[in-house]
Amino acid sequence: MAATTTPLGLFNTESLINTEDRTIRDTVRLFVERNIKPQIADWYEAGNLPVRELAKDLGQLGVLGMHLEGYGCAGTSATAYGLACLELEAGDSGIRSLVSVQGSLAMFAIYKHGSEEQKQEWLPRMAAGEAIGCFGLTEPDFGSNPAGMLTNARKDGEDWILNGTKMWITNGTVADVAVVWAQTEEGIRGFVVPAGTPGFTAPEIKKKLSLRASVTSELVLDDVRLPGDAILPNVSGLKGPLSCLNEARFGIVFGSVGAARECLETAITYAATREIFDRPLSGYQATQLKLADMTLELGKAMLLALHLGRMKDAGTLAPEQVSLGKLNNVREAIAIARESRTILGAAGVTGEYPIMRHANNLESVLTYEGTSEVHQLMIGKALTGLAAFR
Template structure:
């Protein structure tokens, strides 16, 4: 790790405030293990995957072997980690690439979470063990072409015909749908919004990857069409009716994002620091110029503050005191600041920064999608505004 020295004061560049002291030995061991995996498996390959818009199909099983799927679920072959441990893992994965962290978010925080929270015991036994191993892939169908930030206006509907559910509608920006084995589809029914477990081999289910993309190129997002998809009565998730179901899963994903974005920011900062210490102009390293140091200092400030926000949020989640509106604080702040850090890091690399030889612009491009999904900046601003004033301002 690069160290900066001034007089008698010495501080690791990536941990200026010695925040490692706030983590347990077990948490730091998990961080180091996931970081080692990312350094060995993702970073050497991500440029090629990103340029080719390729998601490595072998990766889910490798992530399962690392215990990174269904992280906070106990039983069903899942590791039963704490919320803080999950956050740490998300941060390290996103230091590799946001798109690959997104895979874990979709599989873990959305699909597996929905089944674990709201599924029957038979549904849990059917899907969760294979998903924990990465042998089965899930996706989560909530967003629609005309209903993004306002899921209550979804068009997808399900009706009972005899002893079968029949689903019709469309979903958009659904991660992993074209490689998934099961889709959790949220649809309107006469009882309200319900979740359905839809095996993707079911006639009438079609998933089409959205291409080309300028962001999340090493990830998969799809359009889904549902054309008279017929399901058995036990396909419905029995444990919830209404939007509180999918929204609680979104909170799980948002929590992972507020940690994950810090990984992209940290990786970009470290790339800029290393480059400016090595690159010489006007007879000295550009890290020795005042404007460069100002940029580095601004990055350290926001990364360290963001990590404090993430850690405190995680401790509250583990204690059972975290409120959904508090997750919005971290998602809004940490993603917004991470984008700014990645963009600034790119400027410090000069023209070299627009190549895939360096990570900041790739991270910045990915974070544009992260900033949009699981609640836009505007939505999280309004969630916080409602919490502050007790006045909803969504319409």
């Protein structure tokens, strides 16, 4: 017998998505089906991603900085951006990371905190995928505690001199521009650093077991001299980089649902065609119990994502609410990936199916843009009024 519905169909989530957002989502889904899924297993196994070619394709698709207004950006709703992230991560977390870092970190930092000259110079090219950006905040010894960063910038006449090291930087090696955060005498400030500036290098990090279809780098700044107008003029302190992280976390709330959906749908398809003791695996109670439980968590994650998307569109979304979404949805996506793998048995660990790749990627997604523990503490602070980060 044919299945009567899909996991998200049971929740009728389509009724919660307006026509414009659905059209954008479907366009991105078709792009992923045609351009990402046929090649992603090979890219992942090779530990290589054709970033420059993909960036131009993604620019033509209109997803780079799609939720920003002007400067060649599409100006879509936040919900549409989230749904695009969902479809991109259904392909691979590395593809969604490329788009998130470009649009929600590097471009958003310039868009929100930069000068008009900086916006005009970089945003149109970045929206088109002609220039690639990265975002330098995390350091080797300062991840969850960015306030302790050692990277520093000092004035030298009208110029700035930057020194320091950043770590785990998506797109760094291939970037044309980096937004780098550094300690100054007036607090933490952001700087727009063209990649060709003397003293700036970005060696790629190799031998990863997760996010292999993504360029991950170190940034090294050795007496990098920048003109005075390289500083982001409209923000100081940690609120600058944290505002950008909140944008990227929002994309993860949706993106993780895409990875989970892909794993669960793969498991359902496999179970229907795999025969065990002369009957389909999907006909056994143990299998259906697993599928039912995973469907519950996927549907709840999708409902939460859509609710947060509407709140963001209304301008009412608070950072601790984004933490709710990131914490829950990534946690449940990993659980769904692992459970889906058990349905495929040994086949689930091969590159023929996407499940183990998604499971490995989600381990990185669990950590970046705030670890689960950090988001738990953000929620705890909201509930108690007390900061327990130390």
